[in-house]
Amino acid sequence: xxxxxxxxxxxxxxxxxxIDTRPTTLMVREAIFNILKNTVENxxxxxxxxxxxxxxxxxxxxxxxxxxxxxxxxxxSKICLKNLYSLQNIKNRKNDIExxxxxxxxxxxxxxxxxxSIFNNMKFDFIYLDPPYRASYxxxxxxxxxNCNFIRKGTIVICEHSLDLDIKMNILWDIYDVxxxxxSKLTFLIHI
Numbered sequence: 001x002x003x004x005x006x007x008x009x010x011x012x013x014x015x016x017x018x019i020d021t022r023p024t025t026l027m028v029r030e031a032i033f034n035i036l037k038n039t040v041e042n043x044x045x046x047x048x049x050x051x052x053x054x055x056x057x058x059x060x061x062x063x064x065x066x067x068x069x070x071x072x073x074x075x076x077s078k079i080c081l082k083n084l085y086s087l088q089n090i091k092n093r094k095n096d097i098e099x100x101x102x103x104x105x106x107x108x109x110x111x112x113x114x115x116x117s118i119f120n121n122m123k124f125d126f127i128y129l130d131p132p133y134r135a136s137y138x139x140x141x142x143x144x145x146x147n148c149n150f151i152r153k154g155t156i157v158i159c160e161h162s163l164d165l166d167i168k169m170n171i172l173w174d175i176y177d178v179x180x181x182x183x184s185k186l187t188f189l190i191h192i
Contacts, residue, residue: 005023005052005054007029007054007057007058007061008026008029008030008033008058008061009061011057011086011087013052013053013054013057013083013086014052014079014082014083015051015052015079016052016075016076016079023051023052023054024054024055024130024160024184025181025182025184027181027182028160028181028182028184028186029054029055029058031179031181031186032055032058032128032158032186033058033062035177035179035188036062036126036156038063039125040059040062040063040064040126041062041063041064042063042064042065043059043063043064043065043066043125043126044064044065044066044068044122044123044124044125044126045059045064045066045067045068045124045125045126045127045128046068046069046070046124046126046127046128046150047059047067047068047069047070047128048070048104048107048108048127048128048129048130048131048141048145049070049071049104049129049130049131049132050069050070050071050076050077050080050099051071051073051076051080051130052076052079052080052083053069053071053079053080053081053083053084053099054083055128055130056069056080056083056084056097056099057083057084057087059126059128060084060087060090060093060097061087064126065096066096066097066122067084067096067097067098068097068098068099068100068124069081069084069097069098069099069100070100070102070104070107071099071100071101072101072102072103072104073101074101077099077100077101080099081097081099084097084099085097104129104131104141105137105140105141105144108141108144108145108148109144109148110144110147110148110149111148111149121149121150122150123150123151123152123155124150124151124152124155125154125155125156126155126156126157126158127145127151127155127156127157127158128157128158128160129141129142129145129157129158129159129160130159130160130161131161133161133162133165134162138159138161138165138167139167142157142159142167142170142173142189143170143172145157146170146172146173146191147172151191152191153191153192154190154191155190155191156188156189156190156191157173157188157189157190157191158186158187158188158189159186159187159189160184160185160186161184161185161187162183162184162185163180163183163184163185165185167187167189172191172192173189173190173191173192174189174190174192175187175188175189176188176189176190
């Protein structure tokens with residue numbers, strides 16, 4: 001296990017020894033939570049393609065009330081859960097954290113009965129997605145998310161992607177901010 005991954009406050013996290021995982025950089029995570037400021041507090045947070053769970057950990061540290069992380073790689077989902085369980089004051093909040101080892105493309109299908117039974121129709125305030133940069137399914141995942149029963153008007157979706165991808169306007173969302181950090185681009189979408 002690599003341990004050079006750190007949270008904003010300096011806490012070390014585990015990350016796998018493979019080239020398939022590309023944790024969101026500290027600079028990008030700092031930017032996200034500086035942009036969102038105190039709106040994360042008491043929110044419901046969904047982390048798609050969660051990998052090591054660094055974004056989920058940051059959401060927890062910034063006061064998110066409920067965190068759900070979806071990661072299809074079994075080893076990465078175990079690391080994600082371990083990283084979340086390493087956070088301060090987590091013992092009393094383990095019921096507020098859920099790591100699901102499932103393919104995001106399957107999990108985000110509209111009218112997902114499994115979702116309905118597990119989360120009791122909870123709506124997410126923030127959804128973060130960071131698909132593999134070389135994948136060509138950003139648009140598919142975004143369309144599925146914006147047609148799901150776990151999103152509400154005003155939900156903010158943050159998509160991390162490569163510089164060469166431009167996310168287009170859609171009748172389901174407005175783009176209200178786009179930021180570039182090194183080789184990463186963040187597109188902030190809001191459900192209308």
